[in-house]
Amino acid sequence: MALLEVKKLTKAFGGLMAVNNVTFKIERGEIFGLIGPNGSGKTTTFNCINNFSPITSGDIFFKEKSIKGLKTHKICHLGIGRTFQVVKPLSRMTVIGNVTASAFCRVNTIKEARDEAYRVLDFCNLLKEKDKLAKSLPIEGRKRLEIARALATKPELLLLDEIAAGLNLSELDEAIDLIKRIRDKGITILIIEHIMKVIMTISDRIHAINFGQTIAEGTPQEVANNPEVIEAYLGAEYAQG
């Protein structure tokens, strides 16, 4: 059975349909890509899944139970972690402080939370930055901190929102490696990404939207060859040069 099922999801901001009747299912263990041009409603979809903003209509099922209307922190406890496209470091806390605070999602004592934070920072290659203030990290470090903080809540499903944006080529390879290692831990991943190199190489399946509506779904090959996707997404990018 699907781990996450998004059913006829609709989100309106006033008259603007940011997400319009979108449906998809994510199976356990897969990396599921969500693509679409700027402003097509990808981040809004994430915000609806963890009830960061309430949905207008439709429903969302996690492990076959509706999570519609649950508080954001409850959804995190159920096992859905997320990162933010516009990163939200806890600026005046240390890197390890950020992750420790997050680890308390599953444990109660300082020692357990610290130990978990060490493990996660090591996993994300952030251990040498652990005592720096979060605000002193460069953008690439902040993106990894977002991931580390989400991982520390021990999610079964991880939502990654453009974690590769703004990274250079070697950093990109590291990011791809990190995502694969997360998948190998048995965590299911829903990922938004603009960079084709990333999304096409790691996704098992891809769902494409434009103006809030589904235009295609399938393997990376199928989606990349879909005429609507080429026109709406790749076309626009090629046209821009």
Add this chain to the structure above:
Amino acid sequence: MKAKKITLIILGIVSLIFPLVIRSDYYQHLVIIALMWVVIGSSWNLLAGYTGQVSFGHAIFFGTGAYTAGIFVTKLGMSAWWGMMFGGIVAMVFALFVGWICFRLRGPYFALATLAGGEIIRLIVTNWESLTEGMMGILIIQSFRSKLPYYYIALTLAFLCVFVIYLVMKSKWGYYFVSIREDQDAAESMGINTTLYKNVSLLISAFFTGMAGAFYMNYMAFIDPQVVYSLHYISIMAILVGIVGGVATTLGPAVGAFIMVGVQETFRSAFFGLAPKWISQAHALVFGLLVIFVIMFLANGVLGDWGKIKRYVFRIKASN
């Protein structure tokens, strides 16, 4: 680390023997009041400095604690010391209500809501004469003639308050409070029930502030709404104690309490009678100037910017 420990031990010894060495009622009184402000300032700091919810209404909890103790005497015929425990608890009940309403708002809107809350409660207490004696205030008989018992009670309360907050900040709750201050949305996505933990912080803060208010009733033996629910003398003073000493530091508010009580007394007494009397009227102005000075030059407070102060003093010494 070691120097810090030694400083703390010396501080402890000095605070224990102070009233035995300095026998002057006047100085003992000032230190008792300063210790009371250590409690209020540290409590304010827990909510505002650590949790990021800047309150302009701590008089709500102080006044409520004071009136609880007073009403224990006038209406229940019990000792006002009973009111000390209950002062904290009743202040927590009020805090539940304040939190329920004000935490719907964020940032400056929260601050304004608490400010309004303080003024509303002051008016209610002023007008509910059958319970509070209104503007007449409540007068009780002091339990002790000597200042010594009051001194040690205030010292115990101040120590407990600072120590409990220190322990809280070292726990899961502490991490949660600071996460909420840094980014409420991120905190919520990390699984933190931000509404619940903002209320937890507020409740602890209100409890100690209410105890301080009840202590004030016992010690001063007279309260009226203009004093204990005062925006200026309580709510704003709590903020000053916090920011002058250093927000989000363990001992900052304690340092701030002594500085602010000192400044207040210096002006109230017109520089101990040395300056013309009108100076004492200007103390609100001086408070304002002090705040501007601290924000401009010591944004992290005296304790938070201690390194900066030391460097500056050394530079002056070196150039001499």
